[in-house]
Amino acid sequence: MNEYVMRRVLLVPPTVFIISLIVFGSIRMLPGDALDDRLAEAGVPAEDRLKIRADLGLDRPLLEQYLDWMGGLARGDLGDSIFSKDSVATRARRALPITVELGVLSILFAIILGIPTGLISALKPGSLIDLIVRTLAIGGLSIPNFWLATLLIVLPAIWWEWVPPLTYVSFVDDPVDNVTLFLLPALVLSLRLGATVMRMVRSEMLEVIRADYVRTARAKGLTEYRVVTRHAFRNAAIPVVTVIGLSVATLLGGSVIMESIFGLPGLGRLMLEAIREREFEMIQSVVLLVGVFVMLVNLAVDLVYGFLNPQIRYG
Amino acid sequence: MTAAASLYRPRSRVLTVRRGLWRFLRKQPLGTVGALIVGLFVVLGAIGPYIVPYETSALAVGPRLSSPTLDHPFGTDAFGRDQFSRIIVGARLSVFVGFGAVAIGTGAATVLGLWVGYVGGKVDMVVQRVVDGVMAYPPLVLALVAVGVLGPSALNVTLVLGVLMIAANSRVVRGSTLAVKESTYVEAARVVGAGTPRVIVRHVLPNVVSPLIVIATVSLGTVILAEGALSFLGLGVPPPTPSWGRMIGGEESRFYFASNPSLVLFPGAALTLVVFAFNMFGDALRDVLDPRLRGE
Numbered sequence: 001m002n003e004y005v006m007r008r009v010l011l012v013p014p015t016v017f018i019i020s021l022i023v024f025g026s027i028r029m030l031p032g033d034a035l036d037d038r039l040a041e042a043g044v045p046a047e048d049r050l051k052i053r054a055d056l057g058l059d060r061p062l063l064e065q066y067l068d069w070m071g072g073l074a075r076g077d078l079g080d081s082i083f084s085k086d087s088v089a090t091r092a093r094r095a096l097p098i099t100v101e102l103g104v105l106s107i108l109f110a111i112i113l114g115i116p117t118g119l120i121s122a123l124k125p126g127s128l129i130d131l132i133v134r135t136l137a138i139g140g141l142s143i144p145n146f147w148l149a150t151l152l153i154v155l156p157a158i159w160w161e162w163v164p165p166l167t168y169v170s171f172v173d174d175p176v177d178n179v180t181l182f183l184l185p186a187l188v189l190s191l192r193l194g195a196t197v198m199r200m201v202r203s204e205m206l207e208v209i210r211a212d213y214v215r216t217a218r219a220k221g222l223t224e225y226r227v228v229t230r231h232a233f234r235n236a237a238i239p240v241v242t243v244i245g246l247s248v249a250t251l252l253g254g255s256v257i258m259e260s261i262f263g264l265p266g267l268g269r270l271m272l273e274a275i276r277e278r279e280f281e282m283i284q285s286v287v288l289l290v291g292v293f294v295m296l297v298n299l300a301v302d303l304v305y306g307f308l309n310p311q312i313r314y315g
Numbered sequence: 316m317t318a319a320a321s322l323y324r325p326r327s328r329v330l331t332v333r334r335g336l337w338r339f340l341r342k343q344p345l346g347t348v349g350a351l352i353v354g355l356f357v358v359l360g361a362i363g364p365y366i367v368p369y370e371t372s373a374l375a376v377g378p379r380l381s382s383p384t385l386d387h388p389f390g391t392d393a394f395g396r397d398q399f400s401r402i403i404v405g406a407r408l409s410v411f412v413g414f415g416a417v418a419i420g421t422g423a424a425t426v427l428g429l430w431v432g433y434v435g436g437k438v439d440m441v442v443q444r445v446v447d448g449v450m451a452y453p454p455l456v457l458a459l460v461a462v463g464v465l466g467p468s469a470l471n472v473t474l475v476l477g478v479l480m481i482a483a484n485s486r487v488v489r490g491s492t493l494a495v496k497e498s499t500y501v502e503a504a505r506v507v508g509a510g511t512p513r514v515i516v517r518h519v520l521p522n523v524v525s526p527l528i529v530i531a532t533v534s535l536g537t538v539i540l541a542e543g544a545l546s547f548l549g550l551g552v553p554p555p556t557p558s559w560g561r562m563i564g565g566e567e568s569r570f571y572f573a574s575n576p577s578l579v580l581f582p583g584a585a586l587t588l589v590v591f592a593f594n595m596f597g598d599a600l601r602d603v604l605d606p607r608l609r610g611e
Contacts, residue, residue: 146543146547294453
């Protein structure tokens with residue numbers, strides 16, 4: 001067990017290093033000088049543009065810039081934003097909890113939607129309800145979340161003159177309003193994951209239900225309910241944990257869209273803004289943060305997986 | 316020798332394909348429907364611009380923001396352009412980006428996955444860490460950044476979405492390669508004296524094709540959705556090329572859809588239908604090609 005944990009943890013630094021190289025490299029390798037264009041658009045005169053570039057250190061060698069960036073990161077300094085007074089770190093700190101709240105709610109919704117439907121479907125394979133649930137799941141994987149979200153704003157407004165709340169209220173100011181705000185985007189965001197969970201639960205249950213230990217449990221005379229919940233589902237749930245963990249990256253991608261539609265000032269919106277304003281310093285740091293965050297979640301999932309499934313520790 | 320060779324000659328390929336098709340039609344009715352929709356979509360992508368009733372870039376072919384009428388079955392947009400024609404022609408962009416990106420993504424992933432899977436060792440170790448690094452990212456986030464800095468164009472969107480698929484798909488190919496590598500027929504081929512390239516191309520590749528076809532089909536749906544999302548966020552293919560994503564969220568509808576929901580309704584429905592078709596087709600292919608994953 002210890003060796004397994006050690007091996008996984010030791011892989012973190014090289015992976016972070018590679019992530020940072022990918023981010024830094026891909027932004028610097030780009031042709032042209034987008035920052036210059038952007039400043040020119042904003043009406044900044046040429047000599048000031050040169051000065052801004054010097055202040056940002058963009059005229060120095062790449063290696064020096066990279067080391068400087070890394071050094072700043074180690075001190076918790078993510079750089080400054082060009083078009084805003086707040087530093088990137090401050091803005092990211094403000095945005096992160098919003099994205100996390102959206103993500104956690106979506107995972108909850110996905111579990112609530114996916115697990116019961118997957119179980120029902122697996123217990124009656126080939127039945128009408130199985131067919132319906134499976135078709136709905138493919139629907140959940142196919143429907144564009146930005147379309148659904150737009151319709152959920154537009155249609156109720158037309159039919160009942162009701163518009164979902166679209167101005168952000170912090171949890172500290174008003175917990176109820178805050179959660180209400182997240183319900184609709186979290187639900188839309190959860191559909192894809194919910195469908196994936198449903199399909200996973202179904203196929204795992206179908207696999208597990210034929211296992212010898214399930215037959216033994218039945219032979220012992222346990223009720224079907226007990227067989228399903230205590231013996232079959234517990235084993236089927238292990239890969240489901242992995243799927244949910246691995247979906248964090250996709251959820252973050254989707255939250256860019258949800259945040260921009262529902263007016264939530266989270267990490268996704270910060271990034272989108274940075275891209276639109278071509279604030280490379282900010283894109284670079286926020287993207288790295290997102291990558292490290294996802295990697296740590298994946299690590300946690302791997303460790304939980306090792307804990308749930310003793311076989312893997314010796315693999 | 317010649318007699319023995321003819322004994323082991325496989326059945327006529329045409330016959331096998333015809334049988335496979337027939338089986339697919341019978342066993343996978345939903346998959347067949349999916350395949351038909353996919354076929355229609357591809358055809359529209361090819362001939363769309365030549366059959367539509369109205370020129371898509373022509374302004375004011377009808378009244379502005381009209382609801383669906385007989386002349387304009389899906390209504391018109393804020394510039395008085397015919398929505399029905401724009402949706403048909405929009406299929407072209409989705410086809411181009413979808414098939415282009417999947418060709419790049421699965422093609423490169425196949426080469427990479429086969430190579431590192433077969434060779435193994437240090438090379439594999441390093442490549443897998445890079446794949447980990449790329450996979451730690453939400454693909455949409457990387458796509459946004461890349462298109463944001465490269466500049467939005469159909470070619471850039473295709474390239475970016477294709478390159479982003481390489482990491483995850485190469486892992487699937489590598490996994491299958493690792494399994495096939497240990498099989499007795501690969502060992503036999505090596506014993507007979509076949510070199511590494513020959514073993515990989517003639518013996519390993521044919522055995523990893525099934526999972527590849529399945530991933531490629533499902534990825535098509537995902538890529539088309541991603542193109543829609545990029546266009547929706549304003550980082551897709553710029554106007555005047557009609558794009559379903561931009562029709563939903565771009566300037567031409569954002570300020571008007573509250574009073575004209577048909578502006579959003581139809582392009583989104585087209586997108587959903589196509590992705591749904593690819594997913595059903597992909598699922599059916601998986602059932603047929605990869606019985607281990609059937610789970611029944």
